[in-house]
Amino acid sequence: MQILKKYISAFLSITIFIFMVLLGSIPSQTAAAASGDWPPPRTQPQAGEETGSALYHSFCAACHGAAGQGLTAAFRSQFGPDEDCAECHQNTSPAYTFPENAPALIGPKTLKRFVNARQLSNYIQVKMPWWDAGGLSASQTSPLTAHLLHQNGILVPYSPKKAHQISLRQPEQTTPNPEFGGWSLTALLALAAFSLAQREKPNETAKPGTRPSFFHHLHPPRIPANQSRWRYTLGAGGLAVFLTIIVGLTGILELFFYVPTPEQAGLSVQLITYSVPFGALIRGLHFWGAQALVIVSIIHLLRVIFTGAFSHPRRFNFLLGLVLLVILLFLNFTGYILRWDEGIHWALVVGTNLLRSIPLVGETLYRFTIGGPTLGAATLTRFYAWHIFGLTLIGALLIGWHIFRVRRDGGIAAPPTNREYINRFELVRRETLAMLISLAGLILAAITLPAPIATPISSSATVLTEIRAPWFFLWVQQLLRYGDAFWLGLGLPLAMLATLAAFPYLFPRLPDAEKGRWFPRTSRSAQIITAWLALAWLALTLLELLTQ
């Protein structure tokens, strides 16, 4: 048995080594079609390109020109003195009237208003042709997109499924295929988790004369078994710490490329996503890690309320946790704004204007937040500073305090011990298992669901606008539809928070017999109120999703 285990671990380490060699040696695809050399080389035609070409000439060429040059003066002058089709066609339907202008579609940087091929194909689908917007079927949009990509020298094969991975901004994708790395990494983590789960529980206590490693030392020597049951704690607190570390590390990596200026921010996010090797994976982990952190923190909060764990002596730590939740939401919102693209434009406008609705201090607070009378470079700098320094620093200090208080308050709320303990080695084993599984899940999310991205904010209003708040604020957006911005957008959420914060002071201390159980009788009304609040939150979020 002992020998078998050694074989397994040797096998694992060899697999990891081979995998890393493979990953490191995948060549980056060479950058073709640098903006300078035009026309770009077209070695492999896009699939469906020929159909697309025919469609282009029947639908698009009339306005955008046969060579995709756009409605230039030279092109317009071919159409008689009125420079319009209606002259000869004697028809007054809009199809025979030229639009004011039609942009060029083929040539260097002509498609640069779109970030990726999916946005281009969506735009064609929704807005084109201009006299019958939305009139093209998906089977026509797809070859048209392929045709435009082909004409613009984009070599990455187009398929509607992978359209979001084809950048129209960068000369060419240079990243190694992130999916291969992601899938194999996930498989490896799953394998490691499996082998760890198979391992029998370590019952060794520290051998005489040896000391625990630093990582082990961070844990108490032993904790009551009651405090470490999955079905009681849901592992949510520990998972939140792990996700915080993941988000912190990937955030540090993003700092190497992110440029916090209005002109560069959106472009640098595109650079990370489309050009930096493994950039999409890092950004995906940061994004999904942050979303998961919100969910896990809320689950943690619900667990604490539904088990009555907020009561004395954990009253203060409950308040610390609520403050941490608020900081987390602020961190999430500021990070969202840092994309500085059209996808976040209206959330930024609405979120900051909401401050203005506060009586007396609103205007001052608004100007302090955005750094001047109007949104601009100072706004981005301040959001950046809060995101990477101010909120992060306060958050880190409070996390330390929160965890310290858990130990100071005698660990996790549980009935008095029945002499069953687990040691720190078993605790670390369980934590590692949870980390491996959640990391595998995160990587899967990062490679299959790309983090959102849109065209950088420009001064003029663009057509493709996203007016949805980030998902965790959709309920506020729905509330704002009903009336006064201050009372519904700030007052009500704050009142909800205050209600939660009052729980430990309204409900009596849990008797020992009710500790460590779900739904104790002593704080039943707290559970009912929270359930109603959670339901209201869910209902408002769903309503907002349906309204749009």
Place this chain on the structure above:
Amino acid sequence: MTHFNRRDFLKIASNSLLGLSGLIGLSGLFRFLSYEPAPPPPLEYPIGPIDSYPPGSRTVLTEIPALLIHDPEGFIALSLTCPHLGCTVENLPTGFECPCHGSRFDPSGQLLAGPAAKALQPLQIKIKDGQLFLSQTTP
């Protein structure tokens, strides 16, 4: 009332002086934080010659954003920024609608429904040498 000796007096006096200095320091911090480097830019937009807006036309100027109406009575300009929380309202045949929170306005910009409490803000129009200028009265 217990005996209040010189030591107590000195203690209270020095503590309150320290506290006061702290407050003055805080006001310095407040002044530091509330400094605004540039005054708000004059909100005036040149929108070109009068002739580009023939009578009866309704032109959306996306840069401002505003709607310029040329009526028999003359020019009327409406800001398309929703007075609720600042989204740009959509110009529909039946009037205006805000995509963010659903406020609705009639074609002349008057409030019909929704969370907004005010009508769309009219903009001032100036004509110099046949050129039109729109300006926003500071909100």
